[in-house]
Amino acid sequence: MKYRTVAVSTAAALAATALLSGCGTDDGADEPAASGPASLTYWAWAPGLDKVADIWNKGPGKEAGITVTVKKQASGDDLVTKIITAAKAHKAPDLVQAEYQALPTLVSNDVLADISEEAGDAKGEFADGIWQQATLGSDALYALPQDSGPLMFYYRQDLFEQYGLTVPTTWDEFAETARALKKKAPDKDLTTFSSNDSGLFAGLAQQAGAKWWTTGGDKWKVAIDDPATQKVADFWGGLVKEGAVDNQPMYTPAWNKALNTGKQVAWVSAVWAPGTLTTAAPETKGKWAMAPLPQWTAGENVTGSWGGSSTAVTNDSTNKKAAATFAKWLNTDPTALAALVKEGGIYPAATAAQTGGALAKAPDYFSNQPGFYTEAAKIAQGTAPAAWGPNVNVAYSAFKDNFAAAAKNKSDFGPALTAMQDATVADLKKQGFGVSE
Amino acid sequence: MTRTPRRKAYGVKSAPYVFLVPATLLFLLFFALPIGYAVYLSFRRTEVAGLGLGKGARQEIWAGVANYADALSDSELLDGALRILGYGAIVVPVMLGLALLFALLLDTDGLRARGFSRLAIFLPYAIPGVIAALMWGFLYLPDVSPFLYLLDAAGLPRPDLLDGGPLYLSLANIAVWGGTGFNMIVIYTSLRAIPAEVFEAARIDGCSQLQIALRIKIPMVAPSLILTFFFSIIATLQVFSEPTTLKPLTNSLSTTWSPLMKVYQDAFVNNDIHAAAAQAVIIALATLALSFGFLKAANSRTKQGDSR
Numbered sequence: 001m002k003y004r005t006v007a008v009s010t011a012a013a014l015a016a017t018a019l020l021s022g023c024g025t026d027d028g029a030d031e032p033a034a035s036g037p038a039s040l041t042y043w044a045w046a047p048g049l050d051k052v053a054d055i056w057n058k059g060p061g062k063e064a065g066i067t068v069t070v071k072k073q074a075s076g077d078d079l080v081t082k083i084i085t086a087a088k089a090h091k092a093p094d095l096v097q098a099e100y101q102a103l104p105t106l107v108s109n110d111v112l113a114d115i116s117e118e119a120g121d122a123k124g125e126f127a128d129g130i131w132q133q134a135t136l137g138s139d140a141l142y143a144l145p146q147d148s149g150p151l152m153f154y155y156r157q158d159l160f161e162q163y164g165l166t167v168p169t170t171w172d173e174f175a176e177t178a179r180a181l182k183k184k185a186p187d188k189d190l191t192t193f194s195s196n197d198s199g200l201f202a203g204l205a206q207q208a209g210a211k212w213w214t215t216g217g218d219k220w221k222v223a224i225d226d227p228a229t230q231k232v233a234d235f236w237g238g239l240v241k242e243g244a245v246d247n248q249p250m251y252t253p254a255w256n257k258a259l260n261t262g263k264q265v266a267w268v269s270a271v272w273a274p275g276t277l278t279t280a281a282p283e284t285k286g287k288w289a290m291a292p293l294p295q296w297t298a299g300e301n302v303t304g305s306w307g308g309s310s311t312a313v314t315n316d317s318t319n320k321k322a323a324a325t326f327a328k329w330l331n332t333d334p335t336a337l338a339a340l341v342k343e344g345g346i347y348p349a350a351t352a353a354q355t356g357g358a359l360a361k362a363p364d365y366f367s368n369q370p371g372f373y374t375e376a377a378k379i380a381q382g383t384a385p386a387a388w389g390p391n392v393n394v395a396y397s398a399f400k401d402n403f404a405a406a407a408k409n410k411s412d413f414g415p416a417l418t419a420m421q422d423a424t425v426a427d428l429k430k431q432g433f434g435v436s437e
Numbered sequence: 438m439t440r441t442p443r444r445k446a447y448g449v450k451s452a453p454y455v456f457l458v459p460a461t462l463l464f465l466l467f468f469a470l471p472i473g474y475a476v477y478l479s480f481r482r483t484e485v486a487g488l489g490l491g492k493g494a495r496q497e498i499w500a501g502v503a504n505y506a507d508a509l510s511d512s513e514l515l516d517g518a519l520r521i522l523g524y525g526a527i528v529v530p531v532m533l534g535l536a537l538l539f540a541l542l543l544d545t546d547g548l549r550a551r552g553f554s555r556l557a558i559f560l561p562y563a564i565p566g567v568i569a570a571l572m573w574g575f576l577y578l579p580d581v582s583p584f585l586y587l588l589d590a591a592g593l594p595r596p597d598l599l600d601g602g603p604l605y606l607s608l609a610n611i612a613v614w615g616g617t618g619f620n621m622i623v624i625y626t627s628l629r630a631i632p633a634e635v636f637e638a639a640r641i642d643g644c645s646q647l648q649i650a651l652r653i654k655i656p657m658v659a660p661s662l663i664l665t666f667f668f669s670i671i672a673t674l675q676v677f678s679e680p681t682t683l684k685p686l687t688n689s690l691s692t693t694w695s696p697l698m699k700v701y702q703d704a705f706v707n708n709d710i711h712a713a714a715a716q717a718v719i720i721a722l723a724t725l726a727l728s729f730g731f732l733k734a735a736n737s738r739t740k741q742g743d744s745r
Contacts, residue, residue, distance in 0.1 A: 109495065195688055427707070
């Protein structure tokens with residue numbers, strides 16, 4: 001009897017120690033609130049952000065008594081999961097970097113704070129399409145836009161000349177160019193359709209006018225298989241089916257080699273492509289050129305986005321005002337933006353920073369195209385708004401699985417798109433969201 | 438003098454319990470508690486109201502067996518199970534066959550470079566699974582693979598190693614390459630434990646090396662063969678890192694290719710820990726049933742053999 005009591009109390013003591021040590025590892029999130037000096041934690045993945053935070057800590061932050069510590073926890077979707085888990089334990093950091101498509105998921109999990117009062121006046125600094133992604137179309141403001149990734153068309157200038165190809169300005173011309181290249185050089189491809197890159201497909205659908213998630217009353221409407229997206233899916237499905245473009249995923253060693261050796265002569269990508277090309281195709285430096293994304297209607301200037309992220313303040317932050325002040329400085333102050341471009345290589349979302357300053361000179365890889373960023377800024381103006389919902393992750397994994405199978409079998413992309421729509425709607429319903437048919 | 442016997446009796450009676458306390462505590466804290474929590478989570482789900490935005494839009498509620506019903510009626514989980522059965526049907530026999538063969542060869546009399554051979558066969562086991570999968574992934578990819586380059590140069594057709602049937606062989610190859618060495622060591626160790634008199638007697642009776650291997654060595658290492666088989670079944674059911682590492686390289690591996698990948702996908706991509714917990718419990722039970730079913734079958738056969 002006696003020993004059992006000892007065992008039980010030891011167990012209780014051990015459990016208590018475990019709990020205590022679990023609580024002990026907080027990252028300064030429990031600092032006293034209000035006016036006094038604030039110490040903020042920032043989970044992010046953009047390279048060089050710690051250096052930009054240093055500029056803040058030594059300058060404006062020192063005056064305001066706000067210190068920011070950047071912690072590289074994870075990136076992209078992994079970070080979303082981490083933040084949600086941390087928020088469940090009320091241990092989320094003060095500030096987080098979040099991709100635009102993750103914002104509804106984070107808001108839906110009650111992770112992000114509404115900072116419209118503290119930072120709502122920054123609206124004028126950003127293009128409407130980008131700002132609306134941070135407000136989710138409501139009066140609230142859940143994040144400040146940091147960078148954007150307007151889609152563009154990259155091509156091998158020398159090979160286009162060699163095979164007598166012209167740079168396509170419409171998607172019809174794009175298909176013709178792909179076929180013409182296949183005729184002249186059967187072992188080469190204009191590009192590939194990658195079932196790994198849901199973000200690229202989403203951007204292409206945005207350009208065609210798709211709005212995948214919209215709200216009406218207290219119901220979500222999912223329109224992944226709307227006519228606009230169908231058009232995009234059929235277009236790429238057709239090209240894959242007839243063999244005019246490749247069907248292998250991007251970001252593989254084989255794809256790197258295909259870019260580096262000129263087996264693939266073009267790439268539909270975003271403004272950040274120079275960074276990727278520098279590592280994927282180092283031997284073709286100076287041979288590439290950038291042009292606007294082909295259009296569905298000739299003469300227009302519409303593009304979609306691939307990637308892009310924002311800075312958000314969490315509900316767990318004990319000093320939301322200080323956090324919002326830093327977020328605003330980081331994404332609108334010229335010094336901060338110049339440092340972000342220089343240290344992180346990002347393309348700022350703030351309109352004023354997209355020309356001049358750190359972006360006056362073309363990226364090193366594109367030194368043959370001195371007007372790279374002037375051109376990019378023009379393209380960025382036509383960025384179509386994106387409409388994200390609370391289960392983008394589910395839609396994206398449905399895309400990967402269904403489009404991978406369709407691309408592999410070279411079958412129609414239509415059924416894959418329907419499957420993606422159905423999976424997304426079914427998941428929303430299963431979770432209990434209001435869904436309108 | 439009168440106290441000693443009393444204390445002795447007391448100590449003897451309670452000693453086993455005292456010795457059990459640390460193990461029991463550790464078992465409860467680090468084994469029973471997490472498993473219990475996972476089982477608890479598997480009976481819960483999150484319920485969202487309306488748009489699901491803002492405070493209080495999400496709450497955790499009791500779900501009963503709904504998560505289990507969903508998991509069992511989910512064709513993706515069943516398909517995944519069938520896929521790894523196909524994969525296991527290649528891996529287990531080939532890996533154990535090779536391990537046994539190598540162990541017997543190493544145990545042959547008059548072998549030179551025994552230590553070196555043993556190390557060379559064992560070495561791949563020391564390479565982490567993810568690294569092995571990456572390395573083989575590069576060797577499989579059409580545009581960067583030296584094998585496929587040689588086939589092409591010789592004018593032979595290039596098989597797509599990351600698609601259809603060859604994909605199973607490619608995945609199985611990684612597991613066989615990495616696991617044979619370990620299983621070989623287990624079998625080899627038990628071969629070395631067989632008393633030398635047995636072989637001497639066999640040789641005096643005129644047994645050849647082959648006959649010794651077939652009639653004496655293999656029956657005598659049967660217990661370690663059963664053990665390695667048991668480990669291999671569990672490893673097969675838990676296959677995760679190889680297909681996950683190869684997934685970005687090909688269109689043929691879905692995000693839910695193996696049951697554990699599906700659990701991972703639900704827990705960490707779709708953010709539904711409740712569904713993931715239910716699936717994990719089902720996989721654990723299936724693994725338990727399969728492996729202990731096999732042990733039981735193997736034991737009853739051994740007993741039959743003994744009685745004969």
